[in-house]
Amino acid sequence: MLRAHDIRYFLYNGGNDSADTSLKISQIAQTLGYELNVIGVPKTVDNDLPVTDTCPGFGSVAKYTAVSVLEASLDVASMCESSTKVFVMEVMGRHAGWIAAAAGLAGKRANDPPHIILFPEIPFEEEAFCARVKATVERVGYCTVVVSEGLKNKDGKFLAEAGSVDAFGHTQLGGVGPLIAQMVKSKLGYKYHWAVPDYLQRSARHLASKTDAEQAYAVGKAGVEYALAGKNAVMPVIKRVSNKPFKWKIVEAPITKIANIEKKLPPNYISKDGFGITAAARNYFEPLIRGEDTPPYDATSGLPKYAALKLKLLKKKLPAYPLTDK
Amino acid sequence: MLRAHDIRYFLYNGGNDSADTSLKISQIAQTLGYELNVIGVPKTVDNDLPVTDTCPGFGSVAKYTAVSVLEASLDVASMCESSTKVFVMEVMGRHAGWIAAAAGLAGKRANDPPHIILFPEIPFEEEAFCARVKATVERVGYCTVVVSEGLKNKDGKFLAEAGSVDAFGHTQLGGVGPLIAQMVKSKLGYKYHWAVPDYLQRSARHLASKTDAEQAYAVGKAGVEYALAGKNAVMPVIKRVSNKPFKWKIVEAPITKIANIEKKLPPNYISKDGFGITAAARNYFEPLIRGEDTPPYDATSGLPKYAALKLKLLKKKLPAYPLTDK
Numbered sequence: 001m002l003r004a005h006d007i008r009y010f011l012y013n014g015g016n017d018s019a020d021t022s023l024k025i026s027q028i029a030q031t032l033g034y035e036l037n038v039i040g041v042p043k044t045v046d047n048d049l050p051v052t053d054t055c056p057g058f059g060s061v062a063k064y065t066a067v068s069v070l071e072a073s074l075d076v077a078s079m080c081e082s083s084t085k086v087f088v089m090e091v092m093g094r095h096a097g098w099i100a101a102a103a104g105l106a107g108k109r110a111n112d113p114p115h116i117i118l119f120p121e122i123p124f125e126e127e128a129f130c131a132r133v134k135a136t137v138e139r140v141g142y143c144t145v146v147v148s149e150g151l152k153n154k155d156g157k158f159l160a161e162a163g164s165v166d167a168f169g170h171t172q173l174g175g176v177g178p179l180i181a182q183m184v185k186s187k188l189g190y191k192y193h194w195a196v197p198d199y200l201q202r203s204a205r206h207l208a209s210k211t212d213a214e215q216a217y218a219v220g221k222a223g224v225e226y227a228l229a230g231k232n233a234v235m236p237v238i239k240r241v242s243n244k245p246f247k248w249k250i251v252e253a254p255i256t257k258i259a260n261i262e263k264k265l266p267p268n269y270i271s272k273d274g275f276g277i278t279a280a281a282r283n284y285f286e287p288l289i290r291g292e293d294t295p296p297y298d299a300t301s302g303l304p305k306y307a308a309l310k311l312k313l314l315k316k317k318l319p320a321y322p323l324t325d326k
Numbered sequence: 327m328l329r330a331h332d333i334r335y336f337l338y339n340g341g342n343d344s345a346d347t348s349l350k351i352s353q354i355a356q357t358l359g360y361e362l363n364v365i366g367v368p369k370t371v372d373n374d375l376p377v378t379d380t381c382p383g384f385g386s387v388a389k390y391t392a393v394s395v396l397e398a399s400l401d402v403a404s405m406c407e408s409s410t411k412v413f414v415m416e417v418m419g420r421h422a423g424w425i426a427a428a429a430g431l432a433g434k435r436a437n438d439p440p441h442i443i444l445f446p447e448i449p450f451e452e453e454a455f456c457a458r459v460k461a462t463v464e465r466v467g468y469c470t471v472v473v474s475e476g477l478k479n480k481d482g483k484f485l486a487e488a489g490s491v492d493a494f495g496h497t498q499l500g501g502v503g504p505l506i507a508q509m510v511k512s513k514l515g516y517k518y519h520w521a522v523p524d525y526l527q528r529s530a531r532h533l534a535s536k537t538d539a540e541q542a543y544a545v546g547k548a549g550v551e552y553a554l555a556g557k558n559a560v561m562p563v564i565k566r567v568s569n570k571p572f573k574w575k576i577v578e579a580p581i582t583k584i585a586n587i588e589k590k591l592p593p594n595y596i597s598k599d600g601f602g603i604t605a606a607a608r609n610y611f612e613p614l615i616r617g618e619d620t621p622p623y624d625a626t627s628g629l630p631k632y633a634a635l636k637l638k639l640l641k642k643k644l645p646a647y648p649l650t651d652k
Binding site for chain 1: 389392393394396397398400401402413415431432434501504519520521522523524525526528529530531532533535612615616617618620623625626627628629630632
């Protein structure tokens with residue numbers, strides 16, 4: 001297809017699977033002797049690409065998650081004496097608890113929400129969890145729990161599975177939030193509510209982080225520049241230069257060092273009890289959600305104005321390639 | 327308690343149940359010959375108080391819901407060819423579909439999301455629903471479904487019940503979103519995602535509607551003025567004066583005309599097929615989500631700055647009254 005249309009630049013943005021695709025296409029082109037400049041561009045709310053300090057998209061989902069936990073907890077705190085005592089919010093993150101950890105930014109002092117974070121990195125233990133919920137409700141009046149969709153038990157099995165797989169063959173998760181909430185009800189008897197923002201968290205452009213928006217633009221711009229400079233099988237990544245003040249720059253990295261390697265949450269980001277984040281985590285996450293990049297709003301409809309690109313399709317030169325829904 | 331502390335003004339904001347409480351307290355005070363000025367102040371995301379044009383809180387949850395449907399649908403639209411085809415979002419609304427209807431503001435043209443709204447006012451019919459989902463996916467490529475938590479079947483039973491009751495004795499709902507999504511999967515085989523924003527929708531101060539914030543302030547101010555003027559058993563309500571341009575004012579209404587009466591969605595707000603909203607609905611809802619009332623953000627933490635009132639407690643003059651969790 002690339003040869004039929006004489007396409008010589010291939011920029012592909014995404015996460016781990018997309019980096020792998022970029023690498024494979026670059027290798028196939030080399031094998032076929034077809035001159036092609038393949039540039040990977042980092043973009044994934046999962047924040048699990050190695051080498052780069054962060055992945056564009058993540059800062060905004062992190063901001064959305066922290067703000068949502070803060071807001072919903074104010075709601076729960078206002079009525080906990082006579083109503084809901086436990087609020088459970090499920091966040092994305094199949095194998096790494098980056099988004100769950102970012103929720104921890106909502107609280108700064110002891111007793112601030114979220115009171116419990118359940119990471120995919122820490123095997124879930126029901127008794128320790130329930131004891132912590134009980135102690136929190138008795139001390140604070142209510143308990144906010146953030147749970148990663150990828151929460152696993154001691155045997156490494158997901159607590160909840162929707163029984164479906166995504167385009168890359170991963171098991172589709174969902175439903176661990178309601179499951180945890182139901183556990184709280186049956187074991188402790190507390191009135192609960194649960195939320196699963198699902199796609200809302202990763203599409204909430206209205207609450208984008210300014211740092212994130214700037215970094216997203218910078219990697220895209222660098223990607224085009226790398227392509228025009230004839231580079232191949234590389235990715236522009238973000239390097240944190242300093243934290244106070246927060247400074248970063250774009251540097252070049254080979255895709256071979258990125259594809260198929262999942263960056264886990266560093267162990268020193270998780271508190272010793274396994275239910276919260278450390279100061280080291282806060283130092284890493286905080287600059288990423290800093291600043292607002294509010295979209296323009298339409299004065300009549302009250303909705304944000306999101307641009308839709310006019311995609312001008314080329315005339316096809318090859319017969320259709322059948323897409324199968326794996 | 328009021329007598330012990332010589333409290334003569336009682337302002338109570340809330341929805342139907344709170345209006346009922348205000349009325350009862352006013353009646354009891356009268357029976358006891360205790361001079362008390364009881365003022366109800368409208369505030370409920372359910373938007374189901376009669377007399378008033380709208381209830382403060384509703385405009386903001388409406389804005390949040392419409393924006394979230396718009397954003398998540400852009401996400402689904404971008405990947406529907408090879409991934410998720412049906413997105414289901416569950417919204418609040420026990421007996422009236424006000425919030426579900428407001429989601430309809432996200433779409434203006436045919437084929438815009440949300441493609442299907444499931445109202446508590448319209449008994450759910452599985453076959454008609456599945457046929458509509460299938461037709462939408464085949465025509466548009468994907469289908470966004472908004473479902474009210476209070477969706478009922480032909481027998482008037484809630485499709486999903488969490489088996490718990492709230493402080494006022496209402497059955498606690500939740501889970502109809504996942505249920506509908508699972509139905510789509512089993513009947514049609516489409517890959518799905520579902521979201522249940524739960525408290526996030528009603529606490530999303532970061533996305534407050536300016537109209538809503540102004541009306542909330544106005545009814546609170548009027549409530550204090552009514553109390554100081556010696557009024558009793560009344561509520562300041564919002565009267566829409568004109569729609570183009572949108573103008574409103576605060577007028578006085580007796581609580582007897584408000585308490586225990588649920589304002590349902592007018593039948594002419596629901597389209598004939600039962601799956602969408604009409605132009606009349608749009609005329610009503612649109613001004614309510616107009617404008618933004620963005621909170622100030624902290625430059626370091628990236629979080630909104632929400633004030634917490636320093637509640638100065640009086641010294642108790644009576645022994646504690648035991649609260650029971652109904």
